[in-house]
Amino acid sequence: MAKFVTDEVKKLIGSESQPRTFEIERGAIRRFAEAIGDPNPLFNDEQVARHSRFGGMIAPPTFMRSLGIEFLDVKISATRALDGGSEWEYIAPIRPGDQITVVSKVADIRETEGRLGPMVFIVAETRYTNQFDELCVLQRTTTIRY
Amino acid sequence: MATQTYYEDLETGSELPSLEKNPTTRQLVQYAGASGDFYQIHYDKDFAQANALPGVILHGALKNAFLGQLMTDFAGELGWLRKLAVQYRGMDQPGAKITARGKVTKKYVDGKDHVVECEIWLENAKGEKTTPGTATVVLPSRAAR
Numbered sequence A: 001m002a003k004f005v006t007d008e009v010k011k012l013i014g015s016e017s018q019p020r021t022f023e024i025e026r027g028a029i030r031r032f033a034e035a036i037g038d039p040n041p042l043f044n045d046e047q048v049a050r051h052s053r054f055g056g057m058i059a060p061p062t063f064m065r066s067l068g069i070e071f072l073d074v075k076i077s078a079t080r081a082l083d084g085g086s087e088w089e090y091i092a093p094i095r096p097g098d099q100i101t102v103v104s105k106v107a108d109i110r111e112t113e114g115r116l117g118p119m120v121f122i123v124a125e126t127r128y129t130n131q132f133d134e135l136c137v138l139q140r141t142t143t144i145r146y
Numbered sequence B: 001m002a003t004q005t006y007y008e009d010l011e012t013g014s015e016l017p018s019l020e021k022n023p024t025t026r027q028l029v030q031y032a033g034a035s036g037d038f039y040q041i042h043y044d045k046d047f048a049q050a051n052a053l054p055g056v057i058l059h060g061a062l063k064n065a066f067l068g069q070l071m072t073d074f075a076g077e078l079g080w081l082r083k084l085a086v087q088y089r090g091m092d093q094p095g096a097k098i099t100a101r102g103k104v105t106k107k108y109v110d111g112k113d114h115v116v117e118c119e120i121w122l123e124n125a126k127g128e129k130t131t132p133g134t135a136t137v138v139l140p141s142r143a144a145r
Helices: A026-036 A063-067 B025-035 B045-050 B060-075
Strands: A020-023 A081-090 A099-114 A117-129 A135-145 B019-021 B080-087 B098-110 B113-123 B129-139
Touching: A026 A063, A026 B025, A026 B060, A063 A099, A063 B025, A063 B060, A081 B060, B019 B060, B025 B060, B060 B080, B060 B098, B060 B113, B060 B129, B098 B129
Parallel strands: none
Antiparallel strands: A020 A099, A081 A135, A081 B080, A099 A117, A117 A135, B019 B098, B080 B129, B098 B113, B113 B129
16 A cells, blocks of 8 residues: 555646746856866856857756756655656757756656655656757656655 | 767777766755755755764765766767766765766667767765766767768
């Protein structure tokens, strides 16, 4: 008998968030690169990046974590949360000035008995699309609640 | 920019240049600010311990970023990171060295793309793999130049 994942909770599988659009700021890319300690000029230095094949700065692979995406709230009584992992697929670069529209979907919710008692695995699938309707990034994130 | 690696330079089993990181509590606060993830287990020791943790722990997403850096360094300016997957199996705490490593598991040509698949991981000072993952890059080919 599942402790947290009731039939009511399972109905959330497949539901999608409202699309939200974010403007990608050059300073935010730089601050993110600095915070993760990545000196790659593609993420830090417009002058150098302009001479690269990208023609300018681009965002580092996990920059999208900083956009403040709120994955759909799955209301269960488990109070603790851990980040279980992410899968990313990169199709096109994200650049300063881009308008990125984000839609997140609940792909899966399941409960298992873990080391710390019942654990709920929530998988969110997020699509990042730019102002030219090009899909840039696909992300699958697993959150563990217990 | 760093030296470019080409598809022909690699064999199955080739090791990627490793990346050493020495995260501090300061970096966790900096990452919290840059990412907007202010969950207290990453900077408030009392809060972390009250939540059955040994102390503050690294953001999973920061570890993901370290493995991202491993791969974008490896891909170089002419390469492209196509896929990156990580699993958070073990916790890492600030104040200890962690090293990002990887090796080539498969290489093949897919249409015009020269594709290299890798097994990647973060290992702690004890040599334990806390954060295993996989990555796929498209690299330039010397033949196609």
